[in-house]
Amino acid sequence: MNNIILQSERFNLRTLKKSDVGDSYLKWINSKDNPFIEYTKKKRSLADIQSYVVQQEKNNASLFFGIFARDNGEHIGNIKYEPIDFEKFQTTMGILIGEKHWRGKGVATEVINISAEWLYKNFNIKNIFLSVDVKNVGAIRAYEKSGFTENQELRRTKNQIIMQLDLHE
Numbered sequence: 001m002n003n004i005i006l007q008s009e010r011f012n013l014r015t016l017k018k019s020d021v022g023d024s025y026l027k028w029i030n031s032k033d034n035p036f037i038e039y040t041k042k043k044r045s046l047a048d049i050q051s052y053v054v055q056q057e058k059n060n061a062s063l064f065f066g067i068f069a070r071d072n073g074e075h076i077g078n079i080k081y082e083p084i085d086f087e088k089f090q091t092t093m094g095i096l097i098g099e100k101h102w103r104g105k106g107v108a109t110e111v112i113n114i115s116a117e118w119l120y121k122n123f124n125i126k127n128i129f130l131s132v133d134v135k136n137v138g139a140i141r142a143y144e145k146s147g148f149t150e151n152q153e154l155r156r157t158k159n160q161i162i163m164q165l166d167l168h169e
Contacts (some may be wrong), residue, residue: 002057006065008114011107013065013079017057020066020075021050028077028098056080063119067097067111076102079111081119081128090127091119108142112165116146120167128165129154 006013029044056064062082066075077097084091095112097103119125130148132139140163147165154162 004063004065004118006114006118007070008110010070011076011111011114012068012070013111013115014068015057016053016064016066016078018050018053021046021053022075024075025049025098028096031098033100056082061085063091063115065111065115067107069102074099077107079115081115081125084119084123084125086123088127089124090129091125093128093130095130104138106142106145108139109145112143112146116165116167126167128167130163131160132163134159134161 002015004013004015023046026044026046026049029049053064056062059082061084062080063084064080064082065078067077067079068075076099077095079093079095081091081093093112095108097107116125116128119128128148129151130143132143134140140161143163143165148163149165151162151164154164
């Protein structure tokens with residue numbers, strides 16, 4: 001799924017491309033300041049991240065957006081839906097607000113709402129799932145603002161909870 005552009009009040013979401021991967025993105029991925037992001041535990045290179053983005057571009061069961069500030073075009077984070085199960089009308093979401101100065105400013109709620117609405121309208125996606133560390137209170141609060149609730153039946157570990165968003169008209 002390429003060349004998709006969504007707009008919210010403050011952000012443009014567009015399909016992430018290899019050319020979007022730069023020093024800022026590399027800094028987010030390799031940063032030690034966010035203990036809730038598992039993949040930051042291993043140091044990545046620019047080539048690693050570019051290769052990953054190219055893989056996602058080719059994956060028909062993935063929708064990988066960069067989050068860009070509308071006022072200045074700054075790439076501040078990413079939101080990804082993968083895998084998208086078109087038969088069960090469900091997907092799993094992950095989000096990263098890489099730029100620290102944007103954290104805690106309602107970015108997640110705004111971009112989740114616009115992208116979830118798009119998935120519902122275009123693919124009839126009815127359920128979105130995510131996994132979150134129980135200690136990541138800020139993220140849990142943001143997900144709840146978007147309508148996610150804890151799914152007790154799918155709880156993975158004592159440290160992670162599964163949340164679910166049910167979409168409908």
